Amino acid sequence: MQGSRLQQCARDRVEELPGAGVQHPFGPDWDVFKVRDKVFMLMTEVTGEPIVIxxxxxxxxRALRDQHEDITPGYHMNKQHWITLHPGGDLRRSLVEDLVTESYLLVVENLPRAKRPVDPDTFGRRDR
Structure with a gap:
């Protein structure tokens, strides 16, 4: 997926996620996507290419990094809990959408129940 398409695909998916929004706490070069003030996705081009984290x-x-050369440890983030999606390779739109959704749900499930905009056990799960 090309860089601008990669970021647009991720941005389009965020627009479908209840309670999600974008902020710029690190300046105009970073789009920081949050749900209830917790970060679940970042986008930037400071690396020289448009990436999604x-x-x-x-x-x-770990499995995704092994399967896709366009997925690497999270840029400037905890390498165990964050991954970076790079443009130009074999990442399909459906995979990008699923990864954005999963990231959102990982944050939502750690919110107090009263603050959750969706039920993380059922929202967006295609396999349930």
């Missing part, structure tokens, strides 16, 4: 379960992140 999302949370991932550590085991899932």
């Amino acid at each position: 999302v949370k991932a379960d550590p085991e899932d992140g």
